[in-house]
Amino acid sequence: MTGGIRARIFATASKRHKENQMVRGRGLVILTFAAVVTFACGGGGGGGTASKGTIKIGSDLPVCTTGGQSTANGIKFAVDQKNAAGGVNGYTISYQSFDDCRQAAYSADAGVENVQTMLGDTKFLGMIGPYNSAVAKAEIPVAAPQHFVMISPSNTGVCLTKESPPPQAPCTYHAADLRNGNANNYWRVVTTDDFQGPAMADYFYKTLNIHSVGILDDSTVFGVGISGSFEVEFKKLGGTTKHSEYQKATTSDWKSILLNFKNAGALGVYVGGTDDQNICIPRKQMKDLGWDVPFGGGDGIETTDCIDQASGNELGVSATSAGADATQVPGAKSTIDAFRKQFTGANDFGGYTMQAYDAANALMAAIGRAINDANGSTPTREQVRAEMAKTKGFVGVIGTYDFDANGDTSLKIVSIYSVQSVSDPAQSTGVCGKAQAKLCFVWKTQFDFAKA
């Protein structure tokens, strides 16, 4: 009767949620919607001597959020450094930040408008962004015919660059269609969501030495896919699994399912799903059952709501996140310290600031080579795109990047975060609980699938 309508509401909400969490500025994203204003303005940098002129690069980020603003800061920092060192082959780089927020949240329509503004000014030779995968999906078809370089610091949606490998759900749109016959103009410096399931499988099997797990999925496209990719990897390693699923609309008590896992000899639980499907309530019920084993999932549980749902049993919840945590990269420390001297605000540094810094430097390096191709004069967008595609062994602070023909990075790093009690939540790189404000996701380790 009303089931149809509600099923649709559930489906829409779940889809929206998935898009939201493809990217997550880790830092203090909880404050995201509270902080409204903030404004990154362009204004290139000072510095260069006897400049041949100005080349503009833009960014398209949700700067109304702390995640978006801290990412824009990374670009500004890279551009300021470059101009202070004399610019790029005699050109001064001018950076302009565009905001794709509408009503305090990212909007694909706003992103497309921003890209069109940049395309309308011939001085723009490339952009950093977008922040959210759903925005990239809308922008690539607009930018590709103009050979306009886009480098995202944070998109993890698989289908932007390649097909989604089984057992994950097939892509509902395709990378080739987005580019519509044009040469690839889109790159990203973080890896893709399809490595999340395998990363937690490795963490359980190799690091925690757990060889038998119960797997629970929430019957959504995302949940079934990520738990399936976990299961494939875990079995490949030699582990045994027991798989169950539930639907939010019909399940409130998971204890029978959990007991079944326990009786089957499981020593850990992996959940494929998102907090809006109540995926972390089973964590609380494990305690009601007196069953204390590790609990892991994808970035859909690296959230404040998940910590709240697990109420009373928060410790021991682990989650994956596609991408490296810059604060854990030894070589990044000096750059981060220099950044903090220029940007002193508490929220100025975020989970994707250093990724944006690397992306901006990779773009400026390609522009520099394109200037040489144009015999020292201003290159065309196609020349910049062609040079970006040739990027090999680019040394950034996160690591050394190669890019494949699809635009994906060779750095396939997935980070693992676990809930721990921290003394100062403001210093945490992961999100914290609302009721339990001192229980936060803390970086544990990372897996590099390029080496695997």
Added chain:
Amino acid sequence: MVDFGFYIICGAAVVLLATQAVSNPTAFVQITVFGLADGAMYALVALGYTMVYGIIELINFAHGDVFTLGGYISAAILGFFAINEGSFTAVNLIAIVLVFPVVMLIMGGINITIERVAYRPLRNAPRLAPLITAIGMSFVLEGIMFLWHGPATVHFPDILPHGPQFQTTIGGVFVTFKDGFVMVTAVVLVTLLAIFINRTKLGKAMRATAQDRDAAQLMGININRTIAATFFIGALLAGAGGMIWGLYFNNLFYNLGFRTGLVAFTSAVFGGIGNIPGAAIGGVLIGLIAAYSDSYIGSKWTEVVIFGILIGVLVLRPTGLLGMRVPEK
């Protein structure tokens, strides 16, 4: 003839469960404990459906949301007490004892208002009309809860005794204080209801109204007041059910009532809609069936099993387990 098929299916189910019980008795009893606790809560909600149906033949779709709202309101009131979630204190006990009746009365008042606004004006309209307003009220209540706390899960304070000292293992079966609390409270409430319906004047008036409204009116029974009382009592149980649910699971969300309401309504039909003991037994059975199905068949099949059994019961025994209370005309 028809009942023969019904008994065959019941017998087969019992045999299948018995084989599981023999092969792993500990797990079987453990699952039964979970099922009884869940079923006790479904029973409290199912009673409201069955009472309203019995008296005015309306499927009150808003009832599940009255139950959820009871949970939301009790969480809000508990916020005024200096409760302690870490361990059980005297304040917790006082808070629980005080908030239970308060929430029940508030929900009773809300449900009387709903009846007055959305159902009474349509009492003589075609039966579809109040059904539609019931669905409308359901959306209104969910909308209120959505605006109040948003779409995320709402935490309900964990103030019942819990932790290692409040759980025990009997022959390998793990039983917590909460499990016992839920079952005992439900049994007490259902017993009070039964006494009320069978022993008091108002209960007699409700039974008379359910049997024949016009004749009851001729006998001097105030129909409007009797129907309002039915809604009031149904909501008392739903309000208590919402609070018990919160105390047990410590989680609520705004559209919980849709799901719980559907299961509770199924329980009422299962037991024989309009039949008060039937609804209580139906609720407990549905809780047990869901728990057994989750463990023995697979959670993806649980809904199929529950509603398959419902279809089977309706086809083979249309009056439900204990028989439907239909107006004799």
